[in-house]
Amino acid sequence: MFSAKVQDAINHQVNNELSASYIYLAMAAHCEHENFMGCAQWLRLQSQEEYGHGMRLLDFLLARDGAVKLKAIAEPAVKFKSIANVFEDALKQEQETTKEIDELYELTLHEKAFAALVELQWFITEQVEEEKTAREIVAKFHMCKDDPSALLDLDRELGGRAPTGA
Ligand SMILES: [Fe+2]
Numbered sequence: 001m002f003s004a005k006v007q008d009a010i011n012h013q014v015n016n017e018l019s020a021s022y023i024y025l026a027m028a029a030h031c032e033h034e035n036f037m038g039c040a041q042w043l044r045l046q047s048q049e050e051y052g053h054g055m056r057l058l059d060f061l062l063a064r065d066g067a068v069k070l071k072a073i074a075e076p077a078v079k080f081k082s083i084a085n086v087f088e089d090a091l092k093q094e095q096e097t098t099k100e101i102d103e104l105y106e107l108t109l110h111e112k113a114f115a116a117l118v119e120l121q122w123f124i125t126e127q128v129e130e131e132k133t134a135r136e137i138v139a140k141f142h143m144c145k146d147d148p149s150a151l152l153d154l155d156r157e158l159g160g161r162a163p164t165g166a
């Protein structure tokens, strides 16, 4: 079993992942409202992925006989200047998550919570992928600028995202 410090930190990360899920859901709703149905589909799937990350940590905590303590999820901000801006925010959010995971890893290392270190390695690898994907999408939006046909193509491409098991 983990120290109270490690349990608190994992519970906090469950909240971070569920908050990310909620923010992606708000982004999806915004895009769908703006008729960017492909972007909305991509973001809905991303929301589900983040929910999966939260559940993965929750299940891990329970498997180690830890105490789950669910916290309040903050209301997402839904002010976006453009659809590109939605994905710029998504990239920022992923960069923040990477920091959170790194800090959690550092804490578990310090606390010698070895099972958590192994579990968190999955999250470290996942963040490399998450940041890379978001960065590529932002770059594509920057290439499209305000060209409607390019934006429609990109929307169609994002809508082709296949569901992935988190
Ligand atoms: Fe995540």
Ligand SMILES: [Fe+2]
Pocket (backbone or CB within 6 Å): 020, 050, 094, 097, 130
């Ligand atoms: Fe993520």
